Amino acid sequence: xxxxxxxxxxxxxxxxxxxxxxxxxxxxxxxxxxxxxxxxxxxxxxxxxxxxxxxxxxxxxxxxxxxxxxxxxxxxxxxxxxxxxxxxxxxxxxxxxxxxxxxxxxxxxxxxxxxxxxxxxxxxxxxxxxxxxxxxxxxxxxxxxxxxxxxxxxxxxxxxxxxxxxxxxxxxxxxxxxxxxxxxxxxxxxxxxxxxxxxxxxxxxxxxxxxxxxxxxxxxxxxxxxxxxxxxxxxxxxxxxxxxxxxxxxxxxxxxxxxxxxxxxxxxx
Amino acid sequence: xxxxxxxxxxxxxxxxxxxxxxxxxxxxxxxxxxxxxxxxxxxxxxxxxxxxxxxxxxxxxxxxxxxxxxxxxxxxxxxxxxxxxxxxxxxxxxxxxxxxxxxxxxxxxxxxxxxxxxxxxxxxxxxxxxxxxxxxxxxxxxxxxxxxxxxxxxxxxxxxxxxxxxxxxxxxxxxxxxxxxxxxxxxxxxxxxxxxxxxxxxxxxxxxxxxxxxxxxxxxxxxxxxxxxxxxxxxxxxxxxxxxxxxxxxxxxxxxxxxxxxxxxxxxxxxxxxxxxxxxxxxxxxxxxxxxxxxxxxxxxxxxxxxxxxxxxxxxxxxxxxxxxxxxxxxxxxxxxxxxxxxx
Ligand SMILES: Nc1ncnc2c1ncn2[C@@H]1O[C@H](COP(=O)(O)OP(=O)(O)OP(=O)(O)O)[C@@H](O)[C@H]1O
Ligand SMILES: [Mg+2]
Numbered sequence: 001x002x003x004x005x006x007x008x009x010x011x012x013x014x015x016x017x018x019x020x021x022x023x024x025x026x027x028x029x030x031x032x033x034x035x036x037x038x039x040x041x042x043x044x045x046x047x048x049x050x051x052x053x054x055x056x057x058x059x060x061x062x063x064x065x066x067x068x069x070x071x072x073x074x075x076x077x078x079x080x081x082x083x084x085x086x087x088x089x090x091x092x093x094x095x096x097x098x099x100x101x102x103x104x105x106x107x108x109x110x111x112x113x114x115x116x117x118x119x120x121x122x123x124x125x126x127x128x129x130x131x132x133x134x135x136x137x138x139x140x141x142x143x144x145x146x147x148x149x150x151x152x153x154x155x156x157x158x159x160x161x162x163x164x165x166x167x168x169x170x171x172x173x174x175x176x177x178x179x180x181x182x183x184x185x186x187x188x189x190x191x192x193x194x195x196x197x198x199x200x201x202x203x204x205x206x207x208x209x210x211x212x213x214x215x216x217x218x219x220x221x222x223x224x225x226x227x228x229x230x231x232x233x234x235x236x237x238x239x240x241x242x243x244x245x246x247x248x249x250x251x252x253x254x255x256x257x258x259x260x261x262x263x264x265x266x267x268x269x
Numbered sequence: 270x271x272x273x274x275x276x277x278x279x280x281x282x283x284x285x286x287x288x289x290x291x292x293x294x295x296x297x298x299x300x301x302x303x304x305x306x307x308x309x310x311x312x313x314x315x316x317x318x319x320x321x322x323x324x325x326x327x328x329x330x331x332x333x334x335x336x337x338x339x340x341x342x343x344x345x346x347x348x349x350x351x352x353x354x355x356x357x358x359x360x361x362x363x364x365x366x367x368x369x370x371x372x373x374x375x376x377x378x379x380x381x382x383x384x385x386x387x388x389x390x391x392x393x394x395x396x397x398x399x400x401x402x403x404x405x406x407x408x409x410x411x412x413x414x415x416x417x418x419x420x421x422x423x424x425x426x427x428x429x430x431x432x433x434x435x436x437x438x439x440x441x442x443x444x445x446x447x448x449x450x451x452x453x454x455x456x457x458x459x460x461x462x463x464x465x466x467x468x469x470x471x472x473x474x475x476x477x478x479x480x481x482x483x484x485x486x487x488x489x490x491x492x493x494x495x496x497x498x499x500x501x502x503x504x505x506x507x508x509x510x511x512x513x514x515x516x517x518x519x520x521x522x523x524x525x526x527x528x529x530x531x532x533x534x535x536x537x538x539x540x541x542x543x544x545x546x547x548x549x550x551x552x553x554x555x556x557x558x559x560x561x562x563x564x565x566x567x568x569x570x571x572x573x574x575x576x577x578x579x580x581x582x583x584x585x586x587x588x589x590x591x592x593x594x595x596x597x598x599x600x601x602x603x604x605x606x607x608x609x610x611x612x613x
Contacts (some may be wrong), residue, residue: 089483103474114471118483126461181482
């Protein structure tokens with residue numbers, strides 16, 4: 001495999017996230033076998049592959065929604081084995097969902113407030129007594145919520161219900177929720193699927209802004225022009241196996257990748 | 270709905286003892302108020318976290334017995350080994366202990382059952398209520414079993430220096446219950462509009478997303494269970510000192526069902542829901558009784574419930590809110606509205 005490429009990447013940046021020989025079996029089905037790769041601090045790595053390759057399963061393992069059958073995941077030196085999703089989030093590693101996932105019956109503003117859950121701590125007693133400290137903290141949360149809505153560009157939707165937004169904006173709200181947790185690494189599962197080209201363009205600009213903050217990004221996406229345009233490195237999965245890893249220019253021309261994925265993917269993209 | 274609505278409603282209920290001459294109706298209002306308090310506590314769990322406690326009466330009964338026994342004193346032998354003797358304490362301390370012991374039970378039940386949720390929680394709470402009923406029935410030395418605990422002293426309230434008052438009269442009890450409802454309302458309102466309430470609403474709405482943004486779902490369920498159980502215990506203690514006699518019948522399933530009916534018909538997950546549903550279904554039996562016989566009374570009660578649930582499946586309060594929002598929808602804009610995205 002492409003060990004030399006991985007080695008150079010590791011030399012350039014300290015490793016943030018490492019997936020170490022992870023395997024996931026669902027009964028007899030092997031969804032992932034021996035997946036091994038790293039993501040550097042501040043790096044944007046894309047995880048691509050045909051439908052059913054195991055990309056979402058990999059996300060589920062990394063973020064604590066699934067226990068791997070074998071192997072482990074380490075984030076910034078902390079093994080994530082056995083951690084629950086909210087504990088993984090506490091470490092700064094946050095994901096979005098492939099199937100649009102927002103709090104449908106809450107307003108967009110409330111959605112973001114929910115995402116800000118971990119940002120400001122207010123005690124139970126202070127809340128019940130409405131102490132000035134809690135009122136101040138709540139006001140601060142609201143400021144932060146507006147900042148995030150503006151960053152993502154859906155501030156005009158603040159008072160609408162999450163479930164009533166057009167599809168593209170629901171996807172953005174999903175990203176806003178993840179951003180609200182102030183992640184140091186963001187895992188995006190097909191964020192632009194179903195977006196039109198203008199929306200996709202805006203999203204690429206948003207990603208650039210997020211990267212400016214030094215946020216590490218692991219991206220799952222079928223939009224090949226976008227993936228090849230913005231990734232530092234690309235990791236290719238097929239049938240649960242890693243079949244290639246390297247900079248976009250290298251991966252794009254890898255015969256095995258073309259045969260397994262790009263041959264069909266390029267057509268649809 | 271305007272901001273003034275709760276104030277106007279409160280003023281109206283504060284005026285009731287001034288013009289209501291029917292003492293039986295006043296008594297019904299007091300017991301209904303106590304059940305409304307219990308229904309409000311149930312609503313915190315059922316309406317905001319989506320967890321159905323079908324043994325909620327256990328917390329109510331535990332609050333009642335704890336408070337009664339604290340005020341009456343007891344003398345029991347534990348495991349045939351040693352004796353525990355407790356001298357009578359002021360009823361107000363009973364109210365406090367009743368609340369705390371019930372809250373502690375809420376904590377234990379929450380810890381036990383919230384790792385696996387949904388149906389499991391329903392079963393655990395039902396079983397817990399049955400166990401508490403059997404204990405109250407069979408631990409005769411402590412509770413006098415089916416013979417009931419009579420002579421529970423009424424509450425004495427007051428502040429050092431300001432003077433004290435013992436609640437012998439119905440009017441006094443009415444105002445105390447009203448005050449507790451107001452306090453509970455404010456407490457729940459602050460809670461659900463805070464980070465805690467948002468965590469509860471989030472875990473009910475979309476649990477994977479909630480955990481993904483860092484909400485420790487179990488922790489917030491347990492917090493809700495503690496507050497809810499404590500509030501139910503407080504209601505039970507008020508009941509014990511008002512009625513002045515309690516027996517194991519307090520744990521009957523029908524009492525839980527009454528609370529659930531109050532919450533569902535009024536509108537679960539709304540602040541005013543248990544108040545509206547509670548008033549209707551707390552007063553209905555009495556109002557019906559003055560017109561029809563007991564059999565017809567319960568048939569009409571059942572029909573009323575079915576009609577409300579079928580016509581307004583979300584409950585009465587959400588239906589009224591929707592109607593109000595339709596009549597005056599007001600679009601919100603960013604700069605002037607920082608905060609208007611919040612839950613009314
Ligand atoms: N919970 C589960 N139980 C059983 N099988 C599962 C489960 N989750 C995923 N799988 C299977 O694991 C394989 C990998 O699925 P996964 O969702 O990870 O694919 P993916 O790469 O994200 O595909 P797509 O591009 O369509 O999103 C598929 O064969 C899928 O059916
Ligand atoms: Mg997927």
